[in-house]
Amino acid sequence: MGNKDFSQVILEKAASLYKHIALPEGEDIRTIEAAKKIADMKMAKLTLFGDEKKMSDELKKMGAKTNDITIINPKTSPKLKEYAEKFYQLRKNKGVTQEQALEIVKDEVYFATMMVKTDEVDGLVSGAVHSTPDTVRPALQIIKAAKGVATVSSMFFMTKGDTTLLYADSGLNQDPTAEQLADIALTTARTAKQFGFAAKIAMLSYSTKGSAKGTGPDKMIKAAGLAKEKLAKEFDGEYAIDGELQFDAAFVPSVAAKKAPGSPLKGQANVFIFPDLGVGNICYKMTERLAGYNAYGPILQGIAKPVNDLSRGCNSDDIVAAVAITAIQSV
Numbered sequence: 001m002g003n004k005d006f007s008q009v010i011l012e013k014a015a016s017l018y019k020h021i022a023l024p025e026g027e028d029i030r031t032i033e034a035a036k037k038i039a040d041m042k043m044a045k046l047t048l049f050g051d052e053k054k055m056s057d058e059l060k061k062m063g064a065k066t067n068d069i070t071i072i073n074p075k076t077s078p079k080l081k082e083y084a085e086k087f088y089q090l091r092k093n094k095g096v097t098q099e100q101a102l103e104i105v106k107d108e109v110y111f112a113t114m115m116v117k118t119d120e121v122d123g124l125v126s127g128a129v130h131s132t133p134d135t136v137r138p139a140l141q142i143i144k145a146a147k148g149v150a151t152v153s154s155m156f157f158m159t160k161g162d163t164t165l166l167y168a169d170s171g172l173n174q175d176p177t178a179e180q181l182a183d184i185a186l187t188t189a190r191t192a193k194q195f196g197f198a199a200k201i202a203m204l205s206y207s208t209k210g211s212a213k214g215t216g217p218d219k220m221i222k223a224a225g226l227a228k229e230k231l232a233k234e235f236d237g238e239y240a241i242d243g244e245l246q247f248d249a250a251f252v253p254s255v256a257a258k259k260a261p262g263s264p265l266k267g268q269a270n271v272f273i274f275p276d277l278g279v280g281n282i283c284y285k286m287t288e289r290l291a292g293y294n295a296y297g298p299i300l301q302g303i304a305k306p307v308n309d310l311s312r313g314c315n316s317d318d319i320v321a322a323v324a325i326t327a328i329q330s331v
Helices: 008-016 027-042 051-062 081-092 099-105 108-117 132-142 178-194 215-235 247-251 253-259 277-291 316-329
Strands: 021-025 045-049 068-073 123-126 153-160 163-168 200-202 240-244 272-273 294-301 308-309
Touching: 008 294, 021 027, 021 108, 021 316, 027 045, 027 051, 027 316, 045 051, 045 108, 051 068, 081 099, 081 108, 081 132, 081 294, 108 123, 108 132, 123 316, 132 294, 132 308, 153 178, 153 277, 163 178, 163 277, 178 200, 178 215, 178 272, 178 294, 178 316, 200 215, 200 247, 215 240, 240 247, 247 253, 277 294, 294 308, 294 316, 308 316
Parallel strands: 021 045, 021 123, 045 068, 123 308, 163 272, 200 240, 200 272
Antiparallel strands: 153 163, 153 294
């Protein structure tokens, strides 16, 4: 990335793509502030959801350029019945009635997800107000998982200066199986490639190359083997993967030379796959708070079209970054 930091790179890249992103939580002041910033940068076209007058008044009060911002109230949209019928066709085998479908798609996140499904927008960002399940569930019901992937997961970009690391899964899957971890490794490698990184993947454990025994290391050894098979089918030598490895053996070249001398990573991993959500979540927060890294995420992976979650403690700049990442994922 040269002399530019990760944030600057993704904002410039998103602006060059100028994608159309949906923000279902349009009435939240942080979303409105983010919309103004995005419009000022001409980074993306936006569709916001909620009370049209309320949001228009707020945007005008801020002096926002509204040429690139559309506001939709799902309850009064002419698309409501069309989307309700499409949702009914998708979910009728799950027992959803036409009446229920009509009520469900009145919800801003469901309506926005239908817009992603029908290619009216390129992606969506939600989660400032809604919980992660409320953001992910509509995507799984409507958009479904990406080709060749059975596990939807989340990852974080961890950045400091010119260093960017990818952590997965740090926000979604509580206790993934070896098969699920292999999927997570594959989708994180895809994410790395989308953002211009050659994936060097470490399958992390408390053991390095058999230094300790247990079901935990066994799971990561199996996951590494399965991931290698998946990666070999899709990537042409643009990656490296190894496991099971302790973090120091994956990240510190001098330690790798002693603990894992034959490792293809050589202590230079940039993608870290954690054995479970507890480890992944704790590690990203510790890296952020103790080491001073910036955390971008959770970024959802493995969905056929880009849908991204926010922390409910996010600020407007976090939303801007999530929109930029979503735009890049849509290519």
